[in-house]
Amino acid sequence: MLQNLARGLMAAMLAAIAATTATAQTTAPKAPAPLKVGFVYVSPIGDAGWTYQHNLGRLAMEKALGAQVSTTAVEAVAEGADSERVMRDLVAQGHKLIFATSFGYLEPALRVAADHPDVVFEHAGGFKTAKNLNTYNARFYEARYLAGLLAGKTSKSGIAGYVAGFPVPEVVQGINAFALGMRAVNPKAQVKVVWLNTWFDPPREREAATSLINQGADVLTNHSGSPAVPQTAQAHFASKGVRVIAYQSDMSRHAPDAQLTAITHQWGAYYTRVAEAVRKGTWQATPVWGGMKDGFIAFAPFSPSIPADVVALVKAREADIVKGKLHPFAGRLVDSAGAVRQERGVLDDASLAKMNWFVDGVTGNLPKP
Numbered sequence: 001m002l003q004n005l006a007r008g009l010m011a012a013m014l015a016a017i018a019a020t021t022a023t024a025q026t027t028a029p030k031a032p033a034p035l036k037v038g039f040v041y042v043s044p045i046g047d048a049g050w051t052y053q054h055n056l057g058r059l060a061m062e063k064a065l066g067a068q069v070s071t072t073a074v075e076a077v078a079e080g081a082d083s084e085r086v087m088r089d090l091v092a093q094g095h096k097l098i099f100a101t102s103f104g105y106l107e108p109a110l111r112v113a114a115d116h117p118d119v120v121f122e123h124a125g126g127f128k129t130a131k132n133l134n135t136y137n138a139r140f141y142e143a144r145y146l147a148g149l150l151a152g153k154t155s156k157s158g159i160a161g162y163v164a165g166f167p168v169p170e171v172v173q174g175i176n177a178f179a180l181g182m183r184a185v186n187p188k189a190q191v192k193v194v195w196l197n198t199w200f201d202p203p204r205e206r207e208a209a210t211s212l213i214n215q216g217a218d219v220l221t222n223h224s225g226s227p228a229v230p231q232t233a234q235a236h237f238a239s240k241g242v243r244v245i246a247y248q249s250d251m252s253r254h255a256p257d258a259q260l261t262a263i264t265h266q267w268g269a270y271y272t273r274v275a276e277a278v279r280k281g282t283w284q285a286t287p288v289w290g291g292m293k294d295g296f297i298a299f300a301p302f303s304p305s306i307p308a309d310v311v312a313l314v315k316a317r318e319a320d321i322v323k324g325k326l327h328p329f330a331g332r333l334v335d336s337a338g339a340v341r342q343e344r345g346v347l348d349d350a351s352l353a354k355m356n357w358f359v360d361g362v363t364g365n366l367p368k369p
Helices: 002-027 050-068 081-092 103-115 140-154 169-185 202-214 228-235 268-280 308-323
Strands: 035-040 069-074 097-100 120-124 133-138 159-164 190-195 219-223 243-248 259-265 288-290 297-299 340-342
Touching: 035 050, 035 081, 035 268, 050 069, 050 243, 050 259, 050 268, 069 081, 081 097, 081 103, 097 103, 097 268, 103 120, 103 133, 120 268, 140 169, 140 219, 140 243, 140 259, 140 297, 140 308, 159 169, 159 202, 169 190, 169 219, 190 202, 202 219, 202 228, 219 228, 228 243, 228 259
Parallel strands: 035 069, 035 097, 097 120, 120 133, 133 288, 159 190, 159 219, 219 243, 243 259
Antiparallel strands: 259 297
């Protein structure tokens, strides 16, 4: 009889435990589904360049947020109708945050955003916003000015070559800042520009760089998407001493001898903040234009061939920019036609955002975008 009672008690206890476990399983809160984040890239990801840096930002966001996000990257998407189709496909797949990472994606993104008010869009380099579309960019001109200082100190010919994509304000800002930096240490320096009218075309980038070298440039830089310009500098390093200040990524693997340094883009922290804000419901369409102090831009290691005093000068001026003590477009500004554009003060953001003129010292045509 005692044996039967013990068995009954044991059975009751097991039943209670099972019931408790079942209740806990049914009442335990489910982990929220990951935020689906889409990225649209204008060129192949590759191993360097504009798209590569944005993809590094995506990977940094994934690492920081883990299971809270799920990402999709679509590469080599042409600006225009193709980009609109890709963004609509991402929305249809359930993506609630989409980063459109090329200038020409703005109008397509605005159209898709208007049709899908529950999806958040972030556009790189744009100038229009909507309730669910924000723009973000970096003040690349800050680092361009410092790169110009370095070019002015290292160029023997006093001529730098600039391979440029499209004549949009961001690119013009970079060219002008580079020239101002170069002339700050060499008042007779010249910056020669060749336009590509594309963001990514390695053969044309290579051809433009070669043309500039043939015009006497012994320091190159670029606003284009492939390693072709650094590779061209490397190819002419031994024979002509051509150097390069690379852009977007550290290109030292492509120009181990020719690279002086590189202006690198750092998007990871920003992408992480945006994704967190969307998840928390705190995101707002507030345009972002961050600079060196915000960590959006950083220099790759300087070549050991650069004299220590030159590196020290560049780093000192960088510190001044970060502290707000130096602005590349401060003081008297004269354009390439000799007209005074600013007598004193600092060029404001509104003027910078529509810059469509070259400073004195830049040679080359400035077509309409």
